[in-house]
Amino acid sequence: MFNAPLLPVLVALSMPALYLLQSRSAAGWINMAFAPVDLAEGRWSGLFTSMLLHGGWAHAFMNAVGALTFGAPVARLLRGPSGVLAFLALYIVSGMVGALGYALVHLDSVVPMVGASGAVFGLIGAATRLLGGQGRVLGLTDRRVITTAAAWMAVNAVTGLIGFAPGAEGARIAWEAHAFGFLAGILLIGPLVRLFGEPKTELRARL
Template sequence: MDSSPETQPLPPPPPEPPREPILNLPAALAAYVALLAVIHLRVLLPPDIEYWTIEVFGFIPKRYDATLLATPFAGGSGAKVWSFVTYSLLHANLSHIIFNVLWLLPFGSAVARRFGATRFFLFMAVTAIGGALAHLVTHEHEIAPMIGASASVSGAMAAAIRFAFARGSFLSLRSGDADAAARVPAQPLIRALRDPRVLAFLAIWFGINIIFGVGSIAVGNEGASVAWQAHIGGFFAGLLLFSLFDPVPRSAQTSAHN
């Protein structure tokens, strides 16, 4: 009698590894970018109304002129307060907003993961204020409104370099997953400023801003110009105020070297 070998069941196929999205953005950053995009739809308004939004929500140094020649602007006294932040949510054109978002994606992602939504939004507001203050000091009596998120983007870049080059972080050579890389202990400021990689980053960043002057745009009767001083104000605000927002405790080794 013929015998046949028992049929062995085939093993199940191995599960497919989960596919990572191309842009794995934290929710806070995605919401921030979406907010910028929705607000930019104001360019579809009639030109006179569209410019009215710039005058009300843009940052105008002349608005704070206390002399007898002070110029009244739309928005009244309230605009003197909210425009320190709201200017950073407006952009002149599509290329302006795309440029800022492209710079924000790598650095803002790390900062948003590290800070969480509430701290991230507050941090972006504070760095916008830092940029506005720097612009006000260097452009006293100027009537052209300043708009653009570049001061906040610069602040996010400054915050990122406080932990970006630490071992295991997102710019180190031994980085892990994005969430873990964004939570490595930050370097003390003095120690970070001694890191050759941080110094090289600072040299490149300041060189780009001063030589090429890209980023925030001032829109007004005098045409478009670059508000690079606001970038520097936002950058220093992010660099110096980072520790006030950072929820990640420093390691014992880091504290010992502080």
């Protein structure tokens, strides 16, 4: 975390910076939020734009710390221009999958959802497969991966059901989005490292 590559640092810094702009706007930012009912009405852009918004300073800083902490080991394996694109793809796709998964569970909900938590959990999922170190992506059936993933999902479910988290401020926690984002990250990191990791001779990524 304290020796992180530039990319996760910039991603982390973008969260409070964007929230500063959001907090100074009138109410136009709410149009960028995402509600599950938007899917039926053909408004899909919120799957992405909702990641740029947060519910408060604590929410923004909590996600920023998560992106920096878990994005660092991922960024170290995805270097160069192609690695930058792969990292951003992992982050964005995880966030969008998280929002989409939440929407599929709550199809008729009109309550807007904001935050980059799904994307951050994608980085957590990816980092879970890097527990072995040495530039190696562990297999999905590795005991360390299974145990750590189960622990993360247990904490996520308990936190969501209890409804307590820094920055939540009484809002419902979209723990389902966290779970779907985590799933996207843990599945995508293997193929991405095989394709874009450097140096490839040191990587033994498995699907």
